[in-house]
Amino acid sequence: MTARVPTNIITGFLGVGKTTTILNLLKNKPQNENWAVLVNEFGEIGIDGAMMTDQGAMIKEVPGGCMCCTAGVPMSVGINALLRQKPDRLIIEPTGLGHPKQVIATLTSEQYEKYVDLKATIALVDPRNLSNPKYTTNQNFNDQLDSADVVIGNKVDLCQSSDIDVFGSWVTVQEPPKVFHKLVKNGELPLEVLDIERVFGSASSHIEHHHHHHASMEPQFELPPGEAFIRRENKGQGYFSCGWLFGAEYEFNFDQLFSMLSALTAERVKAVVNTDQGCYAFNVANGVVSVNQMSLSGFESRLEVIDSQLMPWDQLEEILLKLAGIKS
Structure with missing residues (x-):
């Protein structure tokens, strides 16, 4: 490979609209570009990859838990397989219950510095969740927002004005400040957001190592012969x-x-x-x-x-x- 592949991590908690956002991006990407998507799901079966395949993207799935555990082997295998296909852009969607900081650490490591041009990490949030202790006390929820350079308030059409106010207040007090934020509906993320650069010294530059459930790269979806x-x-x-x-x-x-x-x-x-x-x-x-x-x-x-x-x-x-x- 002669050029580093522009790469984005799109993170966010369960149900915030990550897949819908990526589908919209795929629909609106330049027609002459081939994009690749690495999809990580908490569940074992894998649904997102099937949805994205319909958009003609190159897809690799890592189901069964957070992909960055155990030295990141499942994630590296998936990334390597996609990079060999020389995509024009790589999008990585960690599970809604995953830890994006270790994904960032892997992509900025010596292993990928010649191949991956990691742009700003994008976190989606439903503004309504910023007032719900179920989410605000969840470590994963906070880690995902903390690791992001860009925060997108999705599902704004379902929010009350008070939810919008909470989102605005939350964004303005973030340290270090977020590079960009925007309120959208239906995951309608502008393509140009993908090209926002990561800022050295931002939250996503401070990586903490942690261990958790190992995601397997063994075949997950094969239906045995004769089984319904x-x-x-x-x-x-x-x-x-x-x-x-x-x-x-x-x-x-x-x-x-x-x-x-x-x-x-x-x-x-x-x-x-x-x-x-x-x-x-x-x-x-x-x-x-x-x-x-x-x-x-x-x-x-x-x-x-x-x-x-x-x-x-x-x-x-x-x-x-x-x-x-x-x-x-």
Whole structure:
């Protein structure tokens, strides 16, 4: 490689809209550029990569927990695989329960100094969460905002004026100051934000080493021959996840699936599912279900649920099997 690849870390807590933001960036990128995305998810099944593949980006997934643990082996493997494809830009999306500081440390290490041009780290935040002790007392939440050079207040269309005031007050007292901040809706991040430079001495320059759950690079999504579905569970940092992968030959009833997701009390749900109305991506956050049609075909349906409470996975599985027409 003769040129360092412009690279951005886009971080933020669960449900803040990281994937939606990256999808918007991919839709609006220069047509002559090839972008790569390294996706890290807390769940074992991996949903985000499926959503982004529909946009033609080069995707590498690291599911099953924070990717920067155990000397960063899973992350380095993923980054190296993408860099070998010589992308024009690399975007890294750590899990909403991950620690971006170690990701920054890896990308600014001697291993990558000749290959990666790390731009400003971008953190997304829902301004409503800045008044919620559930978030403000969470170390990961604070670490993600602390490590960012740029902070984007997303979902502004869902905020009250008081939420906007809290965001403004919070931004103005940050030390060191944030390089840039903006309020947006639907993850509509301007492309030019990606080219903002990291500032030496900013929060993202101060890296602390830590250890946590190891993310595996073993195959995560392979459906064994003759099996209708597989199920994978994960837990850590006060959260539980359960994911399912279903054979491509099974179709879910769209209306019944939408109703079930609307009634589900989990904090976070993502899915890419073959239905009787086509392939759709489902995204559930703060009790709101959003749906986008995908152009994928012959795709293995997958669904991931994350919550701070251990949920009755067996009961949920029975419902999913019924919606897919699979006999339990």
